[in-house]
Amino acid sequence: MNYLEILDDVKTHVEHLFQTRGDEQLVYHNLNHTEHVIKHAVEIGNHYQLSDRDFFIVQCASWFHDVGYLDGRDQHEKKGAEAAAIFLRALEVNEETIQEVQGCIMATKMPQSPKNLLQQIVCDADLYHLGSEDFKDRNKLMRKETMAVCNKEIDKNLWRLGTLQLLESHHYHTQYCIGKLSARKLDTIRTLKTQIQEAFNLNEPTPAVLEMPQQKSASKDKKKKEEKDARPEKGIETMFRITSNNHQRLSDMADNKAHIMISINSIILSVVLSVLLRKLEDNEHLILPTVTLLLICLVTMVFSILATRPSVPPGRFTPEEVLEKKPNLLFFGNFYRMSLRDYNDAMEKMMENRDYLYGSLIKDIYAQGIVLGRKYRLLRIAYNVFMFGIIVSVLGFIIAVAFEM
Template identity: 55%
Template sequence: MNYQALLDEVKAHTLSFFNARQDNLHVYHNLSHTTDVVKAATQIANHYQLNDRDFFIVLTAAWFHDTGYLAGEAKGHEEKGAELAAAFLQERGFDAEGIQAVKNCILATRLPQQPHTLNERIVCDADLFHLGTDDFIDRNKLMRKEVEAIYHVQITKDDFRAKTISLFESHHYHTDYCQLLLNDKKEQNLQRLKAKAAAAGNKDAPATAPASLLAAETAARTSKKSDRPERGIETMFRISSNNHQRLSDMADNKAHIMITTTSIIISVLLSVMIRKLEEFPHLTIPVILLLGVCVITMVFSILATRPTLTGGTFTPADIAEKKVNLLFFGNFYKMTLEEYDQGMQQLMADRDFLYGNLIRDVHSQGIVLGRKYRLLRIAYNVFMFGIVISVVSFLIASIFFR
């Protein structure tokens, strides 16, 4: 299925849907919000390197997730949006399992959010992505304006601020990517709301409230700036380690595919073709050539996934000289708990030692990945060129030497 072409249809349909129903009431749940959610969903999905099908499911859910607002009431809009998405996809012949996955992603955005799959977590985090960005203040003002317009009520700033604080305190991002990327800014936005609520609640000294609020925000910004290098470094190491782990999983999957494919070909050659060589002697060379290609490919694929272990021990001198990486199990799996605990206590007490271990760990992961992908590249090249040569040899043998 051409998912990109179908996704283009989804985009065109929802754009037409919103443009035909735009009004002065839905100043928040409108096309602007929807495109922001789609953009955030794309960013998160790209980080997790979703396949084409899951990428289509996530973005389709993002496009349709708030269509229910303009096709009915705000209450139960998730169910309405899921129905609209299902009807559209059914008309295009999309499979029932995929339709249900899109519906589940939309329904997962109901508050309190309770996503179960990665796709659902991505859509949920994209829907409330703005809570951890600088756009939160403007978006929150639009939300208050929309609620007042739809329900014909006046909501004081204090009441709406209290509800927003409650939302912040009950919400958490579901993907580790958004947690690392947005949690700090989300916490800053929450503290700003609480500071304003405290200032507004100080009835005895209204004149000093703005100054107190300004001081609190200035202190928060100062603290944020002082914390930013440490947090930024830790975030960098987490993201790098997670990316390396995903790349390692991808390499293992590629090797597994190649091992499975070559195993099937070898089984067929040994069980069928070898016994037929007396009847078809002209195929001897092509069969041996194909068998050799599969064996070489399998060997390199196995080498790419074969684990290697180091000595598993370290000495007090290694700790004193800060030469050992205590974050890699291969350096301590033969040590006792007491010895490892002593080493870790020294590691956590020494900033340079700690960051040195993190650097060594990322570097070691990179070396392992380089070896894996180098061996996999050889395996795929041997298989690709070998298959071509084998097929050509089969054709030549069948045409000229039969």
């Protein structure tokens, strides 16, 4: 299937619909808004390196998501999904892909309820402006459109109050948008609260305004969530990446050190067994230092091998453990015996839950640290045994030769 060719047809079709059937009242939900959504959907999709098919689904859903407004505001998502299905079937797109496009469109219905990454991308692209620089201009257009469609004036402060409630109830779904847009959205919320408070201090509060103190407790929880979402995601991801890379380098260094000890002691053992043991019958005074050297090399090799010997867990987890956020899905030892389908389902659940995702990253780094601690502890024992053992062996040989003379 030539996705690019079909997308060109979709673009031409949707542009034609807005140009021929567009309503002058729709100053927000128009072709310009649709093009903005396409732009941001592509931006988010590029971040997640979507396949050609997934990119097609996301862009196609973005083109059609507001086409339903051309037939009225009511159930516009359903109308847009139906319009997309009709057009795509005419282009002989398979039914499974069409259903996924429709699912992405329906997920934008407020309150948004995306069920997978593609739906999350379309939802975040649709409301991208809530955390962007052009929020103020887009919000003015939305108010203008609402007043035109409803044919009535909307007080600026009441509109601000409604906008504040929207911003506080909304949250981005993709980690990319959470990291990039949540901080600016939080600043917008603070600005709106300041503007509303100043307006209500100057004027008599309306009934709608009197509801705000009652919402203070709920708003506090939402504010905490927004502040949590506004954490420096890129900095956190960089920290995890750097820490994991450092642990990997330290693990490689430990393995190299263990290999050096194994190689050196293997050579010593080979020399002792092939050369020195043959001459012990004639040099009985060398028996004790030779046996000491053999034991030292053997013990050193054992600890070096223990330091590099892999430990493999059972490789299975249950759905109940995933719901309880127990298994670390980032470590192969926890899933290598699972089917791809079960692992994929578990990974999707983890990616949808930021606490579970970050918790798994923390567990992974902690597990790496435990393994590193064990490796270096055993290596230290091996090096100490080798260092002091060689000294004792050499002294033993010197004393044995001296007494024989």
